Amino acid sequence: MIKEEVAKLLQSASEKAGVKNIQVELEHPANPQFGDYSTSIALKVAKNLKKNPVEIAEKISENLSQNELIEKVEVIKPGFINLWLSQNYLLDVAVKTSEDKITFSPYSLGPLKKLMIEFAHPNTHKLFHIGHLRNISIGESLVRILQASGNSVIRSNYQGDVGLHIAKCLWYIKYKTSQGELNKIRNSPLHERIKFLGDAYAKGQVAYDESVEYKNQIININGMIYNQKGDVVPLWKETKNWSFEYFSEIYKRVYTKFDRLYPESEFAKRGVEICKAAEEKNILKKSEGALIFIGKEYGLDTRVFINSFGYPTYEGKELALAEKEFSEFGELDKCIHIVTPEQKSFFNVTFKVEELLDAKKFKNKQYHLAYEWVKLKSGKMSSRTGLVIEAEWVIDQAKKKIVQTFKCDKNTAEILAVASVKYSFLKNNVFAQIAFDFAESISLEGNSGPYIIYTYVRTQSVLEKADVSARKKFANLKITKEENDLLRMFYQFTDIVRKSGKDLAPNYIANYLYDLASKYNLFYQKHPILKSEGETKHFRLILTKAVGNIIKQGLYLLGIETVNKM
């Protein structure tokens, strides 16, 4: 890749200039007046060498061997070395990009290049909300980015189908719903059944706090589910399948699929066994009837793995999940858990216990990507207070807005709706809380999914009316400022994808695409394409095609579909 090549050239120039034992790092200057690549190496070594950084920079640039890639080198004020790529090289990249020959540089998280990304994790019997949607948007995008970087990536999803919240829901059905009513619901469409479960949970929640009798009944139901014994089990199985069915509809709607769905209930038994084994190895210890991990000596929290009733907690089950995840698909280099930050303590502890159980298998291989919450402008989302926004509702609303405003067909509106929702999450840093507000977040103009798709449609509309296929050599091409700005975007795409894989940051790609689309729209505004002539026209068509190809590829990496007309 070009960046590595330029870095290599600079590295040897630096060594010739007497600057040794330091890695040359390159960046894209934000301001184009500072070139295509820039390095501050002279500034970094100046103090140790006790020399003026500008002198060092000049010496390095003198030692830079003549090369067809680099057109110009400049040393500036404090000691920056700025490099300009040659126009021939840039044109070559443009032509290759227009032919869809984009190769991503490999980036892997380990020697086997085998990763698992565990994401989504909704709970059955509960609302699937916009927080899950942010999670899926990030997860699906990271899968695609890391795949494009040459890894084999397994998508997994740990779905909670046991726990008190489910007992609360089932309590309402068992004690407060008549057979007749229940049968009616059984025969109703999926969305109504899901709504019923949500309402049942809310009512069970109230009942739990309301009376001791109800509370005990709910705890009793919870026990039946754990033990897989009792009259409520068939009802549990039936209703959780409604949820699973519903989830798979949503996954499909947002272009996600999973290689493996892990239901939490399958890990209780094995979890207990592993915990017992860990107790024998003295990793877990008995305390007040429970089996716990004492975190203090590792600077971690103390957490319970098996409670005093003998049931495995979330921690206990996690050990069994990890065992399965790290064996079912062979050896893994890395398992990335996309989960909110409230679980930091939990993961720090379970990762440590896993490491103590089997260092070879788990050490440094588990990673918790603590993406942040989606807050509402009015406060934190909470299913207890009813302040939750359902995922499908948001997509439906966006779709409605699109159909009303632009009168496009339903299929196009669906793609644009999903694009606007996903993009609104992906353009932000995963570690930043998002304040969700429908009018602002689901935007159809400016820095938004539809804006980028619109730009793509524009390129396709131009290309429909012209033929770019005949490849020509450029002889006397005069390049305008807007064309130059565009031309200098293309070589950066693969750098950006690599970096977003390395930092697990899809927002780099989103922001790059927005930048590219803005530059194209400005170019489009100022310069005629189809009405220009000769090699200028050919060049402008190449730019158009290259922009279209990058947008399409880039949106794919974000998990967003494109359309040809809108």
Add this chain to the structure above:
RNA sequence: GCCCUUGUAGCUUAAUGGAUAGAGUAGUGGUCUUCGGAACCACUGGUGGGGGUUCGAUUCCCUCCAAGGGCACCA
């Protein structure tokens, strides 16, 4: 009490220790006999307070203030 995050324009936000802190939106004023106006341009406006490290700090360190999360039987 202890630990972990986060604080950037009115609002939503970007920025591997780099150069003049970049956008969107809202507001004001403009562009189009042109290939798709879901477009383009201009103006207004910002790093919570105080120290420190550094040639250089939104970024690292300390402190104060503010918000969020976590710390034994929930998931």
